[in-house]
Structures are given as C-alpha cells and as structure tokens.
Amino acid sequence: MDLARREVAAPDAADAPEVPDVADLVRGPAGPEPDATAVAPRSRVGWVRLALMAVPAAFFAVFFGYPVVAIVGRGLREGGQWQLGRIGQVLSDPDILQVVWFTLWQAAASTALTLALALPGAYVFARFDFPGKRMLRAVVTVPFVLPTVVVGSAFLALAGRGGVLDEWFGVRLDTSVWAILLAHVFFNYAVVVRTVGGLWSQLDPRQEEAARVLGAGRLTAWRRVTLPALAPSVAAAALIVFLFTFTSFGVIQVLGGPRYATLEVEIYRQTATLLDLPTAAVLTLVQFAAVAALLAVHAWSLRKRESALSLVPAEHTARRPAGAGQWVLLCSVLGVILVLTVVPLLVLVQRAFGGPDGYGLTFFRALAAQSDSATFVVAPVEAVGNSLAYAAVATVIALVVGGSAAAALTLPDTRRRPGGGAFGLAQLVRGFDALLMLPLGTSAVTVGFGFLVALDEPPLDLRSTWILVPLAQALVGVPFVIRTMLPVLRAVDVRLREAAAVLGASPLRAWREVDFPLVRRALVVAAGFAFTVSLGEFGATVFIARPDAPTLPVAVARMLGRAGESYYGQAMALSTILMLVCAGVLLALERVRIDRQGEL
Amino acid sequence: MKKHARRAAAATTAVLTLALLATACGGSGGSGDAKTVTLVTHDSFAVSKPVLKDFEKRSGYKVKVLRGGDAGAAVNQAVLNKGNPQGDVFFGVDNTLLSRPLDKGVFAPYKAKGLDKVPQRLQADPDKHRVTPVDTGDVCVNYDRKWFADKKLDPPRTLDDLTKPRYKNLLVTEDAAGSSPGLAFLLASVAEFGEDGWQGYWKKLRANGVEVASSWEQAYNDRFTGSREGKGKGDKPLVVSYASSPPAEVMGVENPPEKAPTGVAKGTCFRQTEYAGLLSGAENTKGGKALLDFLLSKRFQEDLPLQMFVNPVREDARLPKLFSKYGETVDDPATVAPKKIAEHREQWIKTWTSLAVK
Numbered sequence: 001m002d003l004a005r006r007e008v009a010a011p012d013a014a015d016a017p018e019v020p021d022v023a024d025l026v027r028g029p030a031g032p033e034p035d036a037t038a039v040a041p042r043s044r045v046g047w048v049r050l051a052l053m054a055v056p057a058a059f060f061a062v063f064f065g066y067p068v069v070a071i072v073g074r075g076l077r078e079g080g081q082w083q084l085g086r087i088g089q090v091l092s093d094p095d096i097l098q099v100v101w102f103t104l105w106q107a108a109a110s111t112a113l114t115l116a117l118a119l120p121g122a123y124v125f126a127r128f129d130f131p132g133k134r135m136l137r138a139v140v141t142v143p144f145v146l147p148t149v150v151v152g153s154a155f156l157a158l159a160g161r162g163g164v165l166d167e168w169f170g171v172r173l174d175t176s177v178w179a180i181l182l183a184h185v186f187f188n189y190a191v192v193v194r195t196v197g198g199l200w201s202q203l204d205p206r207q208e209e210a211a212r213v214l215g216a217g218r219l220t221a222w223r224r225v226t227l228p229a230l231a232p233s234v235a236a237a238a239l240i241v242f243l244f245t246f247t248s249f250g251v252i253q254v255l256g257g258p259r260y261a262t263l264e265v266e267i268y269r270q271t272a273t274l275l276d277l278p279t280a281a282v283l284t285l286v287q288f289a290a291v292a293a294l295l296a297v298h299a300w301s302l303r304k305r306e307s308a309l310s311l312v313p314a315e316h317t318a319r320r321p322a323g324a325g326q327w328v329l330l331c332s333v334l335g336v337i338l339v340l341t342v343v344p345l346l347v348l349v350q351r352a353f354g355g356p357d358g359y360g361l362t363f364f365r366a367l368a369a370q371s372d373s374a375t376f377v378v379a380p381v382e383a384v385g386n387s388l389a390y391a392a393v394a395t396v397i398a399l400v401v402g403g404s405a406a407a408a409l410t411l412p413d414t415r416r417r418p419g420g421g422a423f424g425l426a427q428l429v430r431g432f433d434a435l436l437m438l439p440l441g442t443s444a445v446t447v448g449f450g451f452l453v454a455l456d457e458p459p460l461d462l463r464s465t466w467i468l469v470p471l472a473q474a475l476v477g478v479p480f481v482i483r484t485m486l487p488v489l490r491a492v493d494v495r496l497r498e499a500a501a502v503l504g505a506s507p508l509r510a511w512r513e514v515d516f517p518l519v520r521r522a523l524v525v526a527a528g529f530a531f532t533v534s535l536g537e538f539g540a541t542v543f544i545a546r547p548d549a550p551t552l553p554v555a556v557a558r559m560l561g562r563a564g565e566s567y568y569g570q571a572m573a574l575s576t577i578l579m580l581v582c583a584g585v586l587l588a589l590e591r592v593r594i595d596r597q598g599e600l
Numbered sequence: 601m602k603k604h605a606r607r608a609a610a611a612t613t614a615v616l617t618l619a620l621l622a623t624a625c626g627g628s629g630g631s632g633d634a635k636t637v638t639l640v641t642h643d644s645f646a647v648s649k650p651v652l653k654d655f656e657k658r659s660g661y662k663v664k665v666l667r668g669g670d671a672g673a674a675v676n677q678a679v680l681n682k683g684n685p686q687g688d689v690f691f692g693v694d695n696t697l698l699s700r701p702l703d704k705g706v707f708a709p710y711k712a713k714g715l716d717k718v719p720q721r722l723q724a725d726p727d728k729h730r731v732t733p734v735d736t737g738d739v740c741v742n743y744d745r746k747w748f749a750d751k752k753l754d755p756p757r758t759l760d761d762l763t764k765p766r767y768k769n770l771l772v773t774e775d776a777a778g779s780s781p782g783l784a785f786l787l788a789s790v791a792e793f794g795e796d797g798w799q800g801y802w803k804k805l806r807a808n809g810v811e812v813a814s815s816w817e818q819a820y821n822d823r824f825t826g827s828r829e830g831k832g833k834g835d836k837p838l839v840v841s842y843a844s845s846p847p848a849e850v851m852g853v854e855n856p857p858e859k860a861p862t863g864v865a866k867g868t869c870f871r872q873t874e875y876a877g878l879l880s881g882a883e884n885t886k887g888g889k890a891l892l893d894f895l896l897s898k899r900f901q902e903d904l905p906l907q908m909f910v911n912p913v914r915e916d917a918r919l920p921k922l923f924s925k926y927g928e929t930v931d932d933p934a935t936v937a938p939k940k941i942a943e944h945r946e947q948w949i950k951t952w953t954s955l956a957v958k
Binding site: 256274463550568 | 638643644664666667668669670672673676677679680681684686687700775777778812813814815817818821822833851852853946953957958
C-alpha cells in the first residue's frame with residue numbers, strides 16, 4: 001500500500017466499506033468475513049467504540065464546536081434575541097455576493113488548473129524512475145506545509161515585480177488573478193501528485209496493456225481502464241484542493257490586492273478590523289454550509305464510482321522513460337516543478353543569504369545578535385525551539401485524538417455485520433469522519449476569536465496559556481492523522497490476530513506482535529504529517545493572544561511587517577530555517593514511505 | 601485493536617488532564633499571582649530586554665506579554681473580553697480605533713505618573729484618564745531621494761502636490777479597509793479637505809494614477825523604489841509609509857550614509873497616537889498601575905524609537921541619534937477626532953473603496 005493514499009489527501013481511502021481497502025487487496029476479493037462478534041462480544045465492541053469516539057468527540061466539542069458556536073452565537077444574538085434577519089440582510093448585500101462568487105470561481109479555477117498541471121506530474125512520479133525522485137517528491141511538498149505568509153512572499157519573488165519571471169520573460173502577475181491561481185497551484189501541487197500518483201503507481205499496467213492487446217487504442221484503453229480506476233483519487237485530490245483554495249486566506253491577502261477577497265478574507269476583515277460580528281457570523285455559516293455540501297457531494301460521488309482495483313507494488317510499475325514522447329513528458333513536468341516550486345523556494349533562500357555586501361550570513365548573524373537586546377527579534381534558536389516544542393505537543397494531541405478517531409472508525413461495523421443497525425452505523429461513522437474534516441474548512445479567525453470568548457471561564461480559562469497554541473495546531477493536524485491511519489488500521493487482518501490467539505498469545509501479546517508492528521509505521525508517518533502541519537500552522541495561532549514565545553511562522557510575519565532591509569532579510573532567513581526543518585521532516589517521511597512499500 | 605484503543609483513550613485522558621493542570625498551574629485569566637503583571641498587546645510591541653528587566657527588578661513584578669495579532673485584532677479581542685480581561689494592561693490602541701474600547705468600557709481610570717510631561721493635546725481622555733498616550737507615529741508619503749534627483753524633479757510636499765501631472769503614476773498607497781497606514785492616509789485627506797471634500801480629492805488622485813496595494817508590506821517592500829529590500833526593483837518612487845521609515849532604512853547598515861535614502865513629504869502626514877490603559881476587571885490592578893507608570897517613564901520612552909519606530913510622547917525624552925540624524929520632525933500633522941472616526945469610519949472606507957479601488 002502506497003503511503004500517499006493514506007495522506008490527508010485521501011479521504012476516498014477513508015470512506016471505507018465501499019473503497020477497496022488494503023486487506024481486500026492483500027486477500028483478493030473479499031469473501032464473507034469472520035463475524036467480529038466471534039472475537040469480542042457485540043456489546044463490548046459497542047462500548048469500546050463509544051469510548052474511542054468519546055475522545056475525539058470531546059476534543060472537537062470543547063476546542064472546536066463550542067468556540068465556533070460561541071462566536072457565531074455572539075454575532076447572531078442581541079439582547080437574548082436571535083437576529084436571524086441578519087442572514088437575509090447580509091446575503092442580499094451585493095458586495096458580499098460578489099465575495100461569495102469570487103470565492104467559488106477562484107476555487108474552481110484553481111482546482112482545475114492544479115489538476116491540469118499536476119496530473120502529468122502524478123503520472124511521471126508514478127510511472128517513471130529517475131534519479132532524485134525521492135528528493136523531488138519532498139521538495140514539491142515543502143510549499144504545502146509552509147505557512148501562507150512565506151508562500152506568498154516566495155511567490156511574489158517568482159511572479160511579482162522584479163521577480164524571476166519578470167526578469168527572464170518580462171512576465172508579471174502580481175496584480176492579476178493569475179497570481180492567485182498560480183500560487184494555489186504552487187501550494188497544492190503536492191496534494192495531487194501524492195494522492196493520485198500514489199494510487200497510479202500501484203495500478204497494474206498490465207490491465208491497460210491487456211485492453212490494448214484486445215484492440216483498444218491507446219487513448220481508449222486509458223479512458224476505459226485507467227481513468228475509472230483513478231477517478232476516486234482524482235476526486236479526492238480535487239476535493240482537498242477545492243477545500244484549501246475555497247478557504248484561502250494568506251495567499252489572497254498577499255497577492256490579491258484590495259480587489260479580491262475570499263469569504264475567509266472577508267470574515268477576517270469583519271472580525272478583526274471592523275468587529276462586525278453579525279456579518280462575520282453569517283459569513284461563517286455560509287462557509288460552513290458550502291464546506292459541508294462539498295463533503296457530502298464527495299461522499300456521494302465516491303459511492304457511485306467504486307470499483308475493485310488490482311494493485312501491485314509501486315516499484316514494479318515504475319521504469320526509466322523510453323522514447324522521445326516519454327522524455328518530453330518527463331522534462332516538461334520537471335520544468336513545471338522547477339518554475340513553480342524550486343525557483344520560488346530558491347529565491348527565498350537567495351534573499352536570506354544576500355546581504356547588502358554580497359552573499360553571506362549577515363541576516364542570520366543579525367537574528368542572533370539583535371535577539372540578545374530586544375524582545376522583538378526572536379533568536380532563531382529560540383523560535384525553532386518554540387516551534388518544535390509546540391509542534392511536538394500538538395502532534396501528541398493530534399495522534400491521540402486522531403488515532404482514537406481512526407480506531408473508532410475501523411471497529412467492526414464495518415465488517416459488514418448482517419442485520420439491523422449496520423447501515424445507520426455506517427452513516428454515523430461517515431458523518432463523524434466528515435465532521436472531523438470541518439476545521440480545515442473553517443476560518444482561522446473564527447476559531448481564534450472563538451477560543452477567546454468561549455474558553456474564558458474556569459476551569460477552561462485557557463486564554464492566556466501556552467496550551468492554546470498546540471490545541472489550535474492539533475485541530476488542523478487531526479484530519480491528517482485520521483487520513484493516514486485509517487487505511488492501515490483497516491488493513492490489519494483480523495485473522496492474523498485470531499491466528500495469534502489460537503497459537504496461545506494473550507490479547508496483549510497479540511496486539512503487540514500483530515497490530516503494533518503493522519500500525520507502527522503509519523503512526524510514524526501520521527506523526528510526521530501532524531508535526532509539519534503544526535510547524536507551519538499560522539492562521540489560528542496568530543489570532544490567539546499568546547504568551548511571548550513566537551513560533552517560526554509568527555516570527556516571520558512580524559519581521560515582514562517592519563521597514564528596513566535588515567528585517568526583511570531576517571524574515572527570509574527565518575523562512576529558510578523553517579523550510580529546512582519542514583524539508584527535513586518530509587525527507588525522513590520519504591524514508592519511512594520507501595520501507596513500507598516493500599511490505600504490503 | 602481494543603487494547604490499542606483503550607490505551608489511546610487513556611492517553612488522551614492523560615493529555616487533556618495535563619493540559620488542564622498546566623492551565624490551572626499557569627494561572628488563568630491573566631495574572632494568577634500578585635507577583636505577575638500581564639500586558640496584552642499587538643504583534644509589533646517591543647522593548648529592550650535590559651529596560652524591561654530593570655522594571656521587573658525595581659517593581660518586583662514579573663511581566664508577562666500576550667500578543668494577539670495585528671493592532672485591530674488585538675483591540676477587538678480586548679473588547680470581546682471586556683470585564684473578564686486576559687491581563688492587566690492593554691497597550692496598542694490608536695486614535696483611529698480608540699472610540700470602540702472606550703465606549704464599551706474596556707478600560708478603568710488611572711492617571712499615570714509622568715502625564716504632566718505629555719502635551720495636553722495628546723490626551724484623549726483628559727477627564728477620566730481611562731487611557732494614557734504612550735507614543736505617536738506619523739503616516740506620511742515617503743519619497744525615494746535618488747529617483748527624484750536622477751529625474752531632476754522636486755519631490756512632492758503636500759497632498760495637493762500628489763494630484764499634479766508631474767507626479768502621475770508615481771504613488772502607491774495601502775488598502776484603507778485592511779491596512780492601518782492606508783486608513784491613516786485616507787484620514788489625512790479627510791482632515792485636509794473636510795468631510796465633503798475628500799471624495800473629490802481621491803477622484804483627482806485616482807485620475808493621477810494612484811495605485812492601491814493590499815498591505816504596507818507589499819507597498820513598501822515590493823513597489824517602493826526607495827526601500828532597500830526592493831533592491832531597486834520597485835516601480836513607485838512615492839509610498840505611504842511612516843515618518844520613521846527613513847531612519848529604519850539606515851538602521852543596521854554598516855557604513856551609514858550622510859542622508860537617509862528616503863525622505864518624507866511633510867505636508868501629507870497623519871498622526872497616529874497609541875494609547876495604553878488599565879483593563880477593567882484586571883486581577884492585578886496594583887501591578888497594572890505600576891506597568892502604566894513604566895510605559896510613561898523616561899527610560900521606556902527613550903527606548904521606544906529604536907524598538908517600535910515611533911516617537912515618545914514625553915517632551916523630556918531624548919531621541920536616539922539615528923532618529924535625530926535621519927528622522928524628520930513633522931510639525932503640523934493632520935488628525936481627526938476619535939469620535940468622528942468612529943462615527944464615519946465604515947462609510948468612509950466604503951466610499952473610499954468605490955473611489956480608489958473599483
């Protein structure tokens with residue numbers, strides 16, 4: 001099983017019973033399964049599931065549901081009366097409608113453009129072997145985990161005034177909507193490459209070959225054989241890209257100019273600048289409705305497109321490109337990656353090292369020196385330390401919450417127990433799954449301000465404590481953990497455990513010897529994702545009044561907001577450090593990923 | 601699986617318990633013990649470490665700083681937490697936002713020591729002293745000296761100058777809806793041309809090719825030819841920025857030039873004054889008062905310029921050399937009463953957006 005299918009990015013794999021899961025793939029077409037109740041009494045399974053669901057449910061209720069409801073309620077209630085008239089009022093404002101329209105079409109256009117540019121990339125990563133592939137896969141993922149402030153400035157360095165494109169071709173995009181669309185591609189390229197490419201690399205090429213032998217043309221074979229098999233993962237990737245671009249904030253702020261605003265930007269304006277909570281509340285509800293509808297459509301479309309796939313280990317399908325056509329394809333994909341990802345990142349690094357007197361460590365030294373005297377400048381070591389510490393705590397929380405959610409979602413329902421209740425249960429489970437995705441589609445300022453108004457009474461007065469930062473980060477990390485853990489947990493064959501029991505192993509020993517080794521690597525990968533995502537989380541973290549221990553992204557944003565070359569260079573220097581830390585974690589993940597592939 | 605699950609459940613409970621414990625121990629809702637005083641502020645707040653240490657040593661209080669985003673977000677957070685504040689003192693509300701927290705009763709009265717050294721006109725609440733002025737900063741049009749010298753053109757000096765044909769397509773400002781200098785520049789035009797005249801001014805400015813960037817960062821770092829981070833790649837030699845931007849350009853440069861590379865058009869300035877206040881419902885009122893005194897102390901006031909690039913409000917505070925050499929003093933900046941700003945801000949921004957952006 002390829003790791004990429006287990007990412008964020010692969011809600012299809014999560015939507016289980018219909019999706020062919022790894023266990024099915026290993027065993028072949030699913031026969032009647034042993035009734036789970038044979039292992040554990042039905043009631044006990046129920047209780048365990050309840051206990052498992054209680055953890056994530058409590059976490060989301062307290063740290064997501066309650067704060068969001070509190071801030072929205074504050075906006076819509078006045079003097080104890082619900083002001084539902086506000087909804088119609090806000091929604092009939094032409095300016096707001098324009099924002100909604102722009103949000104929708106730019107998300108659709110960004111998604112289409114990302115798919116168009118990244119699908120060839122997915123193919124190349126899936127089917128071709130070339131030197132530096134692993135490294136490159138980590139590199140294209142770096143923008144995805146970088147905070148949007150840094151992505152925005154990296155992208156300006158590429159497509160902005162005096163950027164690389166300007167110098168080479170005289171092309172400038174900084175004031176057009178194209179800048180936004182391309183930045184979204186830059187951001188989400190990896191989502192498509194990893195989600196679709198992951199599956200593509202495991203599709204058995206012999207199927208397509210068989211179709212061709214039977215007389216189908218190249219295109220027909222691809223359309224009739226490969227495309228249907230890929231469709232669910234393409235849909236999943238499209239969903240994630242749409243979700244991310246629909247709620248885009250930082251990119252629009254940096255590149256959009258005052259003309260373009262998404263709902264997210266408008267919510268920020270209404271909340272943080274104007275304190276018009278009623279309008280912000282209505283917009284939050286609109287965003288919620290849109291995201292919920294999106295998740296629903298996705299779940300529905302998945303069910304319609306199920307097909308059993310014949311998968312093979314990825315290393316059997318990739319080969320060196322042969323023939324001019326394949327080389328041209330490989331080179332053009334590498335070209336796109338070079339221009340869209342590598343160059344902006346390199347420009348960032350170049351600006352970090354390019355001091356007023358030539359290249360050197362001027363800005364890094366300045367960071368270290370100034371931090372001794374002033375509270376404003378954060379020593380890089382300290383910012384890295386803060387970031388790592390927060391991300392570590394956030395990872396633990398995300399793993400515990402996401403892990404138990406994933407475990408609850410895999411408990412037998414699921415094992416298609418005949419009889420009543422199972423259908424309702426499956427629905428419940430799927431709803432729960434979608435619910436846990438909601439934070440990805442919620443405005444950061446809503447969550448940040450929600451924390452402020454909701455968590456203000458003992459024993460939950462967390463407003464001025466450090467724990468709020470990792471909690472906010474964990475909200476974003478949990479969906480990633482679930483996406484990573486689910487397919488693997490589902491793949492653990494019950495019969496292995498039964499066999500261990502028959503051979504005399506205690507349940508604990510069976511868990512240790514059977515489950516744990518299978519789940520361990522997925523756990524490591526999930527931890528890695530939660531960690532990098534927490535490292536880059538910027539949104540909610542900024543809107544929480546934090547004790548003075550800024551994380552890297554926050555420190556970068558602070559520096560960017562000051563005049564003077566020195567601060568700008570230091571911001572770039574800090575961004576470079578952040579990039580290196582992210583890239584390091586991602587490369588380590590690539591190693592785990594490679595190990596895995598030989599196994600399943 | 602079940603074991604695993606149970607373990608996970610146990611671990612979560614442990615983590616959540618720990619989190620709550622940490623909270624309880626960390627002191628909730630500001631300053632749990634009387635020895636800590638909590639300052640709630642925005643992301644730009646800065647102070648020299650030795651200066652802060654000195655206050656902590658003399659007063660016996662430990663200072664905890666909470667930062668909550670940009671100035672607007674931080675003020676709004678304080679408003680939302682009215683009566684049950686996150687800390688004891690809030691610093692960083694300026695005259696463009698002051699009415700909101702004052703009207704909502706966010707601040708409690710306290711007359712800080714040293715207020716007699718502050719010019720009367722800066723005191724926004726002279727009767728009750730709910731807020732104390734701490735610093736001022738002027739938002740002005742900055743120009744690139746070299747660009748104008750090369751073109752043998754005199755830089756503009758007043759708002760009216762900016763509408764003249766010789767300055768066509770040279771100015772970049774910021775979005776008044778989302779950027780504080782952008783709003784200040786709009787207010788400068790309101791102060792200059794009156795509530796009914798500023799719209800006409802912006803029509804002329806628009807016709808003269810004013811460009812609007814979404815943020816100060818973008819306008820200054822990317823578009824302005826005079827900022828060194830732009831590396832000369834910007835295209836606008838005029839930008840709406842701060843009167844303190846020229847000294848900032850020189851700060852940290854190894855061989856400082858005789859003159860700052862950028863200058864300030866003195867007739868285009870709007871004065872922002874930043875205030876601090878004791879939060880009503882603060883746990884450590886006594887410590888909060890001491891902290892307010894500190895913010896107005898000569899030591900802190902003289903530390904301000906190089907830390908936050910603003911001017912002290914105390915008349916007896918000496919400016920650092922960087923400021924006295926490269927900075928420019930603006931004698932007669934425009935300003936608009938906070939009450940008036942509060943009444944009209946949203947309408948002005950809406951009108952401005954339709955005039956300048958759409």
